[in-house]
Amino acid sequence: MCSWSRGSKPSCKDEGMANITREQVQHLAHLARLELTEEETEHYAGQLSAIVDAVERVSEVAADDIPPTSHPVPMTNVFREDVARPGLDRADVQAGAPSWEDDRFRVPRILGEE
Template sequence: MAGISRDDVANLARLARIDMAPAELDHLASELGVILNAVARVQEVAGQDVPPTSHPLPLQNVYRKDEVIQSLTPEAALSAAPASEGQRFKVPKILGEEA
């Protein structure tokens, strides 16, 4: 049934932002094939007339009161940052060099 190639896994890993060594891609491709075959059986009973359930509680738009409450100080929020500068998270470059 469901087949998944090494290239498929490489693409998924790219989408999920995880570098993967070639050996890991091969290993995952075969493992995911087995797992997908096992889980594909959900399709046997998922008829068109069955409504989906995404969550156990039928909740919509739960808001707390619009009140100012104590929140983290900038120092606390930045305390675990890999790098920071002033009151900002410092991140690697996000744009290319051209421009």
């Protein structure tokens, strides 16, 4: 049906230049704290390459002198009144916590073995 690049042949296959390797996928997964399986790593390598190829079209636009937009409504220094407001109810927060001990979140060890 529709294509990513107007006027050219519809393309949803991995046939472009970007090549995200399995090693890169593993690295990205590590950065994003995702423990991928072997199968997933293989699958995502192909898919991410194809997506990057498609989105790379933005580089065709000559935009050197164009300011970037990070936010559609430019606002800076938005303040609210500095008044105390009640925080969350502790019992509610505890009820939603995966693990709780002595009125605190219990977390796994944060330091390495060495």
